[in-house]
Amino acid sequence: MTETGRENVPSRTRRRFPGISSRAYEHPADRSALVALRKLSGFDTVFKALSGLLPERSLRLLYLSDSVRVADAQFAHLHDMLRDACYILDLEKVPSMYVTQDPKPNAMCIGLDEPIIVVTTGLVELLDEEEMRAVVGHEVGHALSGHSVYRTVLLFLTGLALKVAWIPLGNVTVMAIVTALREWFRKSELSADRAGLLVGQDLQASMRGLMKLAGGHHLHEMNVDAFLAQAEEYEESGDLRDSVLKILNVLPRTHPFTTVRAAELKKWAESRDFQRIMDGHYPRRSEDKDTSVTDSFRESAGHYAQTVRGSKDPLMKLVGDIAGGAGDLGGKLFDKFSGAAGGRSGRDGDGGEDGGGKGTA
Secondary structure, eight states: OOTTOOOOOOSSOOOOOTTBOGGGTOOHHHHHHHHHHHHSTTHHHHHHHHHHHSOHHHHHHHHHHHSEEOBTTBSHHHHHHHHHHHHHTTOSSOOEEEEEOOSSOOEEEEOSSSOEEEEEHHHHHHOOHHHHHHHHHHHHHHHHHTHHHHHHHHHHHHHHHHHTTTSHHHHHHHHHHHHHHHHHHHHHHHHHHHHHHHHHOOHHHHHHHHHHHHHTTOGGGOOHHHHHHHHHHHHHSSOHHHHHHHHHHHTTOSSOOHHHHHHHHHHHHTSHHHHHHHTTOOOBGGGGGGOOHHHHHHHHHHHHHHHHHHOOSHHHHHHHHHHTTOSOHHHHHHHHHHTOSSOSTTOHHHHHHHHHSSOOO
């Protein structure tokens, strides 16, 4: 079979999505973070400059010379998964895929003109067939969404930031863009997780894969429900000080925490949006040109408003209270950070949440 041939070669029958647009599975936070990134001062200038300077040919030659290219003759089972994922998501050109020696389980989709998928030996050895299928679908989702371009820029700028760290103003500018790129990429991972589920069509396999990324080979020692309970505890626990620490912990990361990813994916798998896609009702690429930017903004804004209203995180609850006119910002911050059990006069509605340590829904 040729590299562009797209025969369905799954180990079991799964639904295919002809002409599916990436809008079908993209997380609203992914799109809104990308919009915010593009509005960042200096980003357009840097992006346009790097688009012509990034050594993409060198990158391809590096993987060609020092990794194993997935094909019918090498890692054939991965090659079948890759072609199958492209068939299901109707990605016409199958990206090149490489396995590189690295004990740390990881995968990425990079490239400017054409995406390249890279998976590490650590990941291949960690996951079973259905778990790996979800990961391959995850990376094909990145390719379909065009995420590989910004991921490549992020990799380059991260290295550049280290080289210009001694230049005060230069480093500040680069790090501002790197921080914004990381924020977007964390959100794009939620989109790609959804694409992985559309390809694998096995929620339990997706959950197992995320659990293994967090806890290694010892799947027999882990439990999906307990793992998801960690995500809920993480969101609810602590006070505003813990909320700030959560933000600081996640800033250097390119991926969201695995428990959070698992909880987000399960929530989407149980949603009406997911069921509609599985029933064949989804936006098509042919309709992308007619998509309203205003509608996308409205959807993203609605998502954030709903997230704030439904969040059990102390900081998000405070933001929701303030947005709803439930009190003055200075007084609430003082009460939360000082640990006042009953709050100050006129703000009795908040006191019960702090005393228990975990807010109620």
